[in-house]
Amino acid sequence: MKNGLQRRKEEKKVPTKTFKRTDGRKLDEMRPISAKVGVIPSADGSAMWKQGDTTAIAAVHGPKKMHPQHQQDPSTGQLRCNYNLMSFSVSDRARPGKNRRSQEIDKIIEWAINPVLKIKGFPNLVVDVTIQITQADAGTRCAGINAAALALAHAGIPMKDLVSSIALGKLDKTLVVDVNKEEEDYEEGEGSTDIPITMTSDGKMTQMQIDGKITPAQLKEIMQMAKKACNEIYEVQKKALKDGIGGGEE
Amino acid sequence: MALEEARSKMDKFQTTSNVTGKRIRQYLEKNKRFDGRKLDEFRNIEVEVGVSKKAEGSARVRIGKTEVIVGVKLGLGTPYSDSPNKGNLMTTVELTPLSSPRFEAGPPKFRAIEIGRVIDRGIRESKVINFEGLCIKEGEKVWTIFVDIYSMNDDGNLMDAAGIGAVVALKNAKMPKYDEKTGTIVYGELTDKKLPLKKDIPISITAHKIGNSIIVDPTQEEEDLSETRVTIGFSDGIISSMQKGESTSITPEEMGEVFEIIEKSWKDVFKKIEKFVK
Numbered sequence: 001m002k003n004g005l006q007r008r009k010e011e012k013k014v015p016t017k018t019f020k021r022t023d024g025r026k027l028d029e030m031r032p033i034s035a036k037v038g039v040i041p042s043a044d045g046s047a048m049w050k051q052g053d054t055t056a057i058a059a060v061h062g063p064k065k066m067h068p069q070h071q072q073d074p075s076t077g078q079l080r081c082n083y084n085l086m087s088f089s090v091s092d093r094a095r096p097g098k099n100r101r102s103q104e105i106d107k108i109i110e111w112a113i114n115p116v117l118k119i120k121g122f123p124n125l126v127v128d129v130t131i132q133i134t135q136a137d138a139g140t141r142c143a144g145i146n147a148a149a150l151a152l153a154h155a156g157i158p159m160k161d162l163v164s165s166i167a168l169g170k171l172d173k174t175l176v177v178d179v180n181k182e183e184e185d186y187e188e189g190e191g192s193t194d195i196p197i198t199m200t201s202d203g204k205m206t207q208m209q210i211d212g213k214i215t216p217a218q219l220k221e222i223m224q225m226a227k228k229a230c231n232e233i234y235e236v237q238k239k240a241l242k243d244g245i246g247g248g249e250e
Numbered sequence: 251m252a253l254e255e256a257r258s259k260m261d262k263f264q265t266t267s268n269v270t271g272k273r274i275r276q277y278l279e280k281n282k283r284f285d286g287r288k289l290d291e292f293r294n295i296e297v298e299v300g301v302s303k304k305a306e307g308s309a310r311v312r313i314g315k316t317e318v319i320v321g322v323k324l325g326l327g328t329p330y331s332d333s334p335n336k337g338n339l340m341t342t343v344e345l346t347p348l349s350s351p352r353f354e355a356g357p358p359k360f361r362a363i364e365i366g367r368v369i370d371r372g373i374r375e376s377k378v379i380n381f382e383g384l385c386i387k388e389g390e391k392v393w394t395i396f397v398d399i400y401s402m403n404d405d406g407n408l409m410d411a412a413g414i415g416a417v418v419a420l421k422n423a424k425m426p427k428y429d430e431k432t433g434t435i436v437y438g439e440l441t442d443k444k445l446p447l448k449k450d451i452p453i454s455i456t457a458h459k460i461g462n463s464i465i466v467d468p469t470q471e472e473e474d475l476s477e478t479r480v481t482i483g484f485s486d487g488i489i490s491s492m493q494k495g496e497s498t499s500i501t502p503e504e505m506g507e508v509f510e511i512i513e514k515s516w517k518d519v520f521k522k523i524e525k526f527v528k
Contacts, residue, residue: 040403041315042350053303057402059348067354082347082355087398088305088321091437096342096398097357130348130355132400134319135302 019174022182028225030166030178033236035146037154037244045155047240049147052180053137058147060155063125077122081109081129083144089136105141112145112165112198112207118158127157138184139167142196145207150237154244163206164233165198168222170214175221177229195219197226201234264352266474274475278463285469290511292467295414295522299422306440307423309526311415313467315405317349320397320415322423322445326435327394329385337384338394341370343401343412350404368493369399369413369454372483373420375490376452383446391433395420395445406470409481413454414523420445421527451527452485455515457508459500464507466515480508484516 019027031052040046043059050056066072083105087096109131119127129151131144142165149162169179172189179194186192193212199205205223214222266274274284281289293314302308305321327338343366345353358366373379384393397419399412425443427436458468458476468476477498483491489509494500500508 040317040348042403042405043348046348055302057348061347061351064351084344084346086302086319086321086400087342087396088302088308088323090304092435093323093325093396093398096344098355128347130346132346132348132402135304137304 019171021176023180025178027174028177028228030229030232031180033233035150035236035240037150037240043151043155045151045153045157047147047150047154047244049143049150051139051143051146051178053135054133054139054143055135056131056133056140056143056147058129058131058144058151060127060129060148060151060157062127062155063119063122063157064128066124066126071126072124074123075120077119077125077127079110079114079117079119079129080126081106081113081131081148083109083131083133083141085133085136085140089133105144108141108207108209109145109148113148113152113163115204115206116149116159116161116163116200117152118160121158127152127155136181138179138181138194139196141165142167142198145198146233146237150240153237153241161200161202162234162237163198163200164230164237165196165207166226166229166233167194167196168226168229169194170212170218170222175218175225177225195222195226197223197230199226199230201231203227203230266471270471271475274472275461278460278465281463283465284471287467289463289465290514292515292518292522293469295519297414297418297523297526299418299526305419305423306426307419307421307445309415309418309422310402311411311418313407313411313414314469315403316407316411317402318399318408318411318415319402320399320412320419322419323396323398324423324426324435325394325396326386326433327392329389329392333381334389335385335392336381337379337392339370339374339379339381339397340394341366341373341397341399341416343369343399345401345404345408349401352404353401364493364495365409365412366399368409368481368483368491369397369416371491371493372413372452372454372481373397373416376450376483376485376488377490378417378448378450378452378485379420380446380448386428393425404470406468406473407456409456410454410467410519413483414519417451417453418523418526420447421451450485451520451523452483452490453516453519453523454481454483454491455512455519456481457511457515459498459504464504464511466511480505480512482508482512484512486516487513 198207
């Protein structure tokens with residue numbers, strides 16, 4: 001019985017060691033990241049987040065009067081996100097405009113960021129965040145969240161923390177950090193499981209989704225990996241903000 | 251951020267104030283502009299190509315603080331019955347809320363539709379695209395070129411930025427790989443072949459009339475005061491498309507002035523983008 005369990009554990013571990021990522025990264029290694037604030041001069045705050053071949057640009061307008069008027073809330077300010085894939089950011093041209101996917105992601109991003117936002121003191125007002133994906137290579141909602149958090153901070157919207165987001169994955173039986181498109185389409189064995197997670201700097205999760213199949217034990221491990229990755233992202237975000245404020249807008 | 255500060259920002263940017271407008275007009279009477287440019291002078295133009303790896307061709311164009319990103323994608327389509335051996339061109343413009351507090355999310359409004367149509371005609375009517383070269387099987391299958399233009403920052407003259415972006419992205423685009431057996435596109439693999447384009451560089455240039463002055467490349471403040479505008483699709487001395495926009499009339503003499511200014515501007519712009527469109 002014990003032996004059998006041990007053997008099963010070993011079996012589980014074997015592919016982890018031999019698994020090779022297509023771009024040669026280590027399992028817990030993220031793609032190269034670059035971040036910059038102040039990329040949109042006319043916005044109140046803006047940021048660019050590039051992670052591998054995924055690029056997101058976010059701009060903040062507001063707080064301003066909520067329009068349409070019937071959505072105004074006299075008890076609090078509101079965050080409104082608008083996520084958009086540019087038509088040429090994907091291989092097969094995406095039709096411009098909103099679809100079901102982008103409408104869901106709008107809400108996901110709002111839920112991910114709202115916990116760190118302190119906009120209760122802006123009754124009837126809205127903070128608009130627009131996110132454009134110029135290049136999509138998986139993890140676009142995470143890049144969008146990272147850019148949006150930066151843009152909000154750059155706009156001087158009151159926040160108690162930043163949020164950092166990363167897409168983790170399970171490829172066959174191996175857990176990896178920051179899946180790219182090729183990995184997202186992985187079909188061998190158990191296939192690919194996509195797990196985007198967003199965390200505050202003190203490790204609270206504000207967003208999490210799963211598409212695929214995974215055990216609770218593996219999920220615990222995933223959350224540990226996410227915490228480590230989000231800490232790294234948090235440092236990049238802090239640096240981008242400091243650089244942006246030091247150098248001013250271009 | 252204090253609530254008062256937030257409130258004071260609410261109506262900012264919606265339009266240029268009367269006071270500023272009056273001063274701009276006074277300046278123009280003396281052939282001067284706020285930023286020191288001549289009336290027929292463009293702001294600095296910056297071009298960057300290959301800004302999106304997933305696109306078959308892409309470009310970022312900045313004119314002063316105005317910025318657009320243009321991507322070219324190729325898709326498969328069926329030809330129109332009146333042109334069975336010709337490919338298709340589709341140009342869309344999205345004025346994203348990211349680029350200006352004036353733009354709202356939602357279906358394209360008239361301004362976006364108009365820019366798209368004017369830029370589309372500027373390219374189509376210049377005959378720079380050899381549409382026969384986009385035919386795969388006559389009457390059945392042709393390539394469709396999608397030119398998608400996104401505004402990233404609006405500080406006036408998005409129209410010309412869009413036109414420059416479109417031509418640069420087209421000139422830099424490569425054909426995707428086509429699998430003859432399955433009749434589909436092999437995505438992610440581009441051939442070395444460029445799009446079937448002729449040598450012309452059609453650029454749409456817009457002149458605006460404010461008071462008695464004709465200017466090009468307005469900033470947002472100037473654009474707000476524009477009484478009428480004329481966009482001309484121009485390629486090395488030949489006019490191939492035109493659109494007069496807004497309600498104010500224009501005299502033939504003024505129109506003559508517009509032609510001169512546009513011819514000069516085309517040369518200026520061409521010089522700045524020449525190395526990106528070879």
